[in-house]
Amino acid sequence: MPIQTLSSLTEVDAASWDALLPTAQPFLRHAFLSSLEDSGSVGPGTGWLPAHRLWHDAQGALRSALPVYRKSHSNGEYVFDWAWADACHRAGILYYPKLLCAVPFSPVVGPRLLGEPEAAGALLDELIDTLLAQGMSGLHVNFTEALADRVIASRAGWMERLGCQFLWHNRGYRDFQDFLDALASRKRKQMRKEREQVAAQGIDFQWHDGAALSEADWDFVYACYANTYRVRGQAPYLRRAFFSLLAERMPESIRVVFALQQARPVAMAFCLSDGQRLYGRYWGSLAEFDRLHFETCFYQGIEQAISMGCSHFDAGAQGEHKLIRGFEPVITRSWHYLVHPGLRDAVAGFLQQEQAGIHRYAAAAREALPYRQVEE
Template sequence: MPLHRLDSLSAISAQEWDALVPASQPFLRHAFLSALEDSASLGPHSGWQPEHLLHYEDGQLHAALPSYRKWHSYGEYVFDHEWADACERAGIDYYPKLLTAVPFSPVSGPRLLAARAEDGFALLAALPGYLESEGLSSAHINFTDPLADNALAQQPGWLQRLGCQFHWQNREYRDFQDFLDTLSSRKRKQMRKEREQVAGQGFEFEWLEGHQVSEAQWDFVYACYANTYAIRRRTPYLTRAFFSLLAERMPEAIRVVMAKQANQPVAMAFSLVGGDSLYGRYWGCLAEFDRLHFETCFYQGMDYAIAQGIQRFDAGAQGEHKLIRGFEPVITHSWHYLRHAGLKAAVSDFLRREREGVLAYAQEARSALPYRQD
């Protein structure tokens, strides 16, 4: 089956693309992905070249893989640097490769967009031939949902990889105190103390939806976001234009919480909402304050989820500092197709051993959760 290659989402209408995207998934909407492209956050200069693969039948779009040709492995959150290093030592070309993922966002969700299951299967079956014809070493599909997991498990040659994130579950709490009541006494006192320390510094918080944020406020949001990279001597993935474009194209999904001291903003956290989930994405501050990160990025999001009846809060990658605040371990999945037989054998062996470690880690992590053991 021939695959149609799309180098820019501007070549397809939002209506046609979004017809394949579940309404609860903001990160795969035409508005989000096109804002990344049109703001120059993506492109050859960044090592992320859009290369979306489409399956048409009788002139109708039936399936799509939102994908990118990559010349490095940054911004993916499923780390294959060691695989690339091994290839370099062995004289094997690892780049360019094909990545199906949400750029710079380790959020699980649909990856194989299809009107019918058989359309998705047909697209996946054509992918190895496409890799060969394009001279791509491999294909990687990161942070998949159960539908894609099931489809990929039935395709020959794909290797599954597990990871672990930490998400907070809103169990119909009436308020934050209701949540605290489910914790052990020591952890309950610790969280209450952290929030009191922030309040004692005079901080107040304001939640804004996308249409409520002015361009001047977006300047502040970007300054905070960029500062998180500057202090690590790194270049931000996103451009300033991305935030304005996204606010223009899908304001209803945007949530920004501003942390203010003496009525002056000093920090922010940027999130998206979709379906029953709140996704904390970007955080930043212009000065260091004790415990402000935990309040702005975690406790404010938990408060908001409770108030809005949102079931799940995904506050981003990494985890131990989330674990002790009630974020529970969740297994994530990614899939990898490697054309080089020797590399595939070595990676398969590595993933088998890594899988045991990830599952053991997630199980051990549960023992560190702060909830009461009734």
């Protein structure tokens, strides 16, 4: 089978890559992934080395692909395996490097095995067969959708891991007030109070699409984004150039909301959309404002999703504080193949216990939702 390994997406035609995508979700598009590479956000020195796999048929047509990265750490993945790495370190087993099939820095469920399922499965098998020779501890496929789940589950040696995220579902709401009317009285009052507290600070909001933003606007977006890492003593994953490249290559997918106080921008939230879903990705503020995070990242996104007619709003990974704001628990899946038999057996036992806990957690989380259960 003619398998090709790419160290850069510039080696494959953008239209050919995008033709493999089963949905319009922006995160697997050539424009998104190549912007990460061309900006230096992934690549040498980042711990994310592109090693994408392609399969062409006898006529040279691209039939399947996997977005794959050689990882020397576990940062930016959002499926946390640091405990596995630590156990390997203590046992004298090398855990890095490893291979990861995922979207860097974006814990969004979506396609991972691109193109024809049979060919994509063969690409997976080829990767497994060469892990030991490449010095890799394993292969991981994060935040999969149903097709990948079926393909991987049919193969021996793979272990499934569950997680839980929180998504907002649009049930045909006419506007934000219509959404509020679906909530229990006390929760409805709480949301109104939070929004009033933000408005009382003289803060207004403006939404823009990618084509409407200047380089000065992107400077502000990046300053806000980087500050969310800086206040925690961390370096940001993304480089400034990523935002300019993305605005150039896929402006129609970008939605940014600015929070303004006396017409001066003080915070922002960066989102992407495929027309069906709104994805909140990055947020930041250059000063502290009471309740501004909730308004900018959640309530503004809900209003925008309703306005756009989106079926869902994905505001990012984790965050139990989303529950009382109407975001519902959703089970996510990732898949893991580990070469070392002792490590594989230990992780398998852990995952079996963890899965039961995840199901209990999601059930308990659903009890905390603010929606009316009976007529008030």
